[in-house]
Amino acid sequence: MDLPIGRTVLREEIKNRIVERILNGSYSPGMRIIESQLAKEFGTSQAPVREALRDLEGMRLIESQPHKGARVLALTPERLAMVYPVRASLEELAGREAAPRMTDSVIVALEAEVEAMLAAAQAGDPRAQMQHDTRFHEIIVETAANEVLLDLWHSLRVETGTLISVIKSDWDLHMIAQMHKPVLTALRLRDPNLAGGEMRSHIEFFGSLVLRHSDPALPLTGT
Numbered sequence: 001m002d003l004p005i006g007r008t009v010l011r012e013e014i015k016n017r018i019v020e021r022i023l024n025g026s027y028s029p030g031m032r033i034i035e036s037q038l039a040k041e042f043g044t045s046q047a048p049v050r051e052a053l054r055d056l057e058g059m060r061l062i063e064s065q066p067h068k069g070a071r072v073l074a075l076t077p078e079r080l081a082m083v084y085p086v087r088a089s090l091e092e093l094a095g096r097e098a099a100p101r102m103t104d105s106v107i108v109a110l111e112a113e114v115e116a117m118l119a120a121a122q123a124g125d126p127r128a129q130m131q132h133d134t135r136f137h138e139i140i141v142e143t144a145a146n147e148v149l150l151d152l153w154h155s156l157r158v159e160t161g162t163l164i165s166v167i168k169s170d171w172d173l174h175m176i177a178q179m180h181k182p183v184l185t186a187l188r189l190r191d192p193n194l195a196g197g198e199m200r201s202h203i204e205f206f207g208s209l210v211l212r213h214s215d216p217a218l219p220l221t222g223t
Helices: 005-023 035-042 046-058 077-101 104-123 126-143 147-155 158-167 173-178 181-188 192-213
Strands: 062-065 069-072
Touching: 005 035, 005 046, 035 046, 046 062, 046 069, 077 126, 077 147, 077 181, 077 192, 104 126, 104 173, 104 181, 126 147, 126 173, 181 192
Parallel strands: none
Antiparallel strands: 062 069
């Protein structure tokens, strides 16, 4: 049964608020998230809060335990080591499928995201940079025109994991932005093999950075 539109929007808003608190450290690893307190805070029933928490559990941001409620999960290097090879394979497929479907308007959109990443790096704003980073990849996966691929990519919660990883590390944001240019060049050429290879290399390299800088105290995400 579909949820009413108002309730669905409320669930998404609550979910986004909780994600933001995990990102900024307000909700630390191991901290309990109490459904009734959130319902009171947001002035709603517990139903949309429960639905939001269920979504977050699917994202591997929280864990629910019987009679104990929900708590924020902690990131482990083992989890990252499993996730990044999967993401690399998904994005290699996305690059191969998207390359022959590239249009001038999609290329312009990708160029705009790279420029926005560079501007955010110049401003020293990692949060904005990683939002544009995520959108760059999302555009490519969307252009691949494979709904199953898009669903799997979203299920990894790439945007959340990448954002957390970079915000918690002292990285060269200009370097991260520049890493997208070889991918963009391959897509401009509409070359499936080259685009797929560049996408895989990009994710594998980024994944190696995340693993080297991983911290057991970080919140666990699906990416």
